[in-house]
Amino acid sequence: MTVSKKRTISDESRVFQEKWSHNYFFIQVKEKAICLICQESIAVMKEYNLKRHYSTKHAAKYDMIEEKLRIDKLALLMKNIQGLYLSLKTGHKDSEASIKASYIIAQKIVAKSKPFTDGEFIKECMEVSFEILCPAQKQIFSKLSLSGVTIARRIEELGTNIESTLKERISKFIFYSLALDESTDLSDTIQLAIFVRGVDSNFNITEELAALFPMKGTTKSCNIFNALKSTFNRFDIKLNNLSGVITDRAPSMIGKNEGLIALIKKEMGTCGALQLIQYHCIIHQENLCGKSVGFQTIMKDVVKIVNFVRSRALNHREFKNFRSEIDAEQGDLIYFTDVR
Template sequence: MAKRKVDFENRGFQDRWESQYMFADVKGKAVCLLCGDSVSVMKEYNIRRHYETKHHDKYKHLDTTQRLQKVEELKRSLVSQQAMFTKAKSQSEAAVKASFIVAAEVAKSARPFSEGEFVKNCMIKVCDAVCPEKRQAFLNVSLSRNTVADRVPHLATNLQQQLVRKGNDFIAYSLAVDESTDTSDTAQLSIFIRGVDSSLCVTEELLGLHSMHGTTTGKDIFEEVSRCVDKMGLPWDKLVGLTTDGVPAMCGQKSGLVGRIREKMQEENVTGELTAYHCIIHQESLCGKALKMEHVMSIIKKTVNFIRAKDLKLGILGAEFTWRFADFEAQKSRFELLSNPFTADVESTRSNLQMELIELQCSDTLKAKYESVCAAEFPRFIPNTMPQMRSQAAQTLSMFGSTYLCEQLFSLMKINKTSHRTRLTDEHLHSILRISSFQSLTPDIDELVSKMRHQASGSDQ
């Protein structure tokens, strides 16, 4: 015989059970108003047995009116208790949320985790002066060193999870990769991602920061980058650009990062071509060194006069620029198409774009829109009926011109991991830098508080 399914029997609470057995319906459960117990199955037999076994003798003398008055009194008491528990729960969640907010600010300010206790002491003193009746609420906010140290990785993980969700919508992305050492001589590899979704909105965030305790060869760097890309679930066929600092381990065509990524893309049967750039800021610096004129760089006027007086130097500088920026020159037509598609030469454009480009240039509506917005915003208004143009725009928008974000991250790293804070773990350092360097994402603190509440309720069961 099949086991009966209680959920399918449509058993509902009967109003008469309130006065007859002193039970109430609380969130779909029959709860005794006298002792607070609930019955496992909502049916009259179970409720009657509970009442007759535990409470009948004490309340059998009450008439109907007295029983109704007693039920109303017990229901008001139950509502009051529930309100008290809800308020306590709300205050507890507010205290947890406040601790996350302060932990994020401590991380962004590059201060030690122990600063949370200093912040709390200041909060208490301000509270005593402004709103002393709220003192207990401030005392409930935990900002000990251990609490702040626990909150920071949760905040960083939340940011990473948001980035993973955004990454699922990328139709093109590029990477900027650079490497530097911290105060303990540990090599830190930073990887930034610039992705474009189907709406042609750009997301630029820290993809990963990895401590490299061994060697830093092209193979080592590639393995870390590959692991980071795979961990986020990014498809290799969407990768269109790679910007590095130009050292051999990065830009080597065979054993360097660039060569190994191109080899990886071939293994994945990717038909698109990877565009590799040497950071434009590094290029400019190297061009300046080629002039060998450091003794006059301090004064701009003398520099200009020196160049004008020495035509030979202009030749050297021109040759250096031509060689250094050959990668950008090769992409000139792509950049021109993005900056002003209405003046682009159709015949010099790739064949798969020509028909759509002609249609775009003939549209007065799109031309008016282009004149009303900036060039970087216009691609979002290209209609979906021009998929090749939108794809081309997405690929160009996703490219990094420099590793500036990596350099900026290393500056933050040196501020955080000083000679007085060398015991900072890699996990906490990476979490701090992710929180400090986010561009468009912000930690979803409400989600973190909700998760902690569910974890706490799960552990109580």
């Protein structure tokens, strides 16, 4: 006994017929029949289904339209539905552009350290400007959301995206180094800045601020090390390929037995990592040199030279001619004065 297979819609090869447009006001859109009058779709493209839809919903109004008037009505409905699809498509593009613009404005606001509520003021200025320059485009800015809550959410999403991108780059590092520095903010909270610089197998170098860790209590080496381990766990950073650490000369950083560098070396010894190289921050070295040399030592000779040139008219004229011959950017020399 043979069992007949159940027919499917694809097996029947149903094809939309042009007469259905004239008789029932339907068109085909992506293998579905769409009613031009109410924009409803018919999943199964059979004449019986289209006829039943037209008879139950539209026949009473549209059966009286015949011949040329029916053709004109069909053309008008097709034109209307094309305009509807075009407006929906354009509206979708405008919505995407508005979201992208709000992200860019949020990035500009946070880059300039402006209040989040400034977004509403920016939107107001843009609306006023476009009302004068191009009134037809003013409605686009009405869809642009720049409230304080929206700007805060956009900035948070941007930060999350940056963090995920940095995490992906760190996972590809062959070797990397760290730079750590701590500073006190206006609220007397110690902020530990952790910078990471690494290179991948394609010799692409990445240098970014990995974390700005607030330290509420003490700033002992163990506290700094715990903050560093927290950053490691956050970005899935391994100690195996850590090559160097840059710090200042604070005892909590470079202590022989309990300093941060000593704690990192002990931790690296348990995982068989390479030998760690320690560097001293160049900015701290410049500050130390500035305290040792002193600015007055340099300016004493500078003031003596300036006074020699300007003390006599002949010296001044010869100096001006000399600068003119060498095409110097400044044409004259002024007296030195202290800034108060």
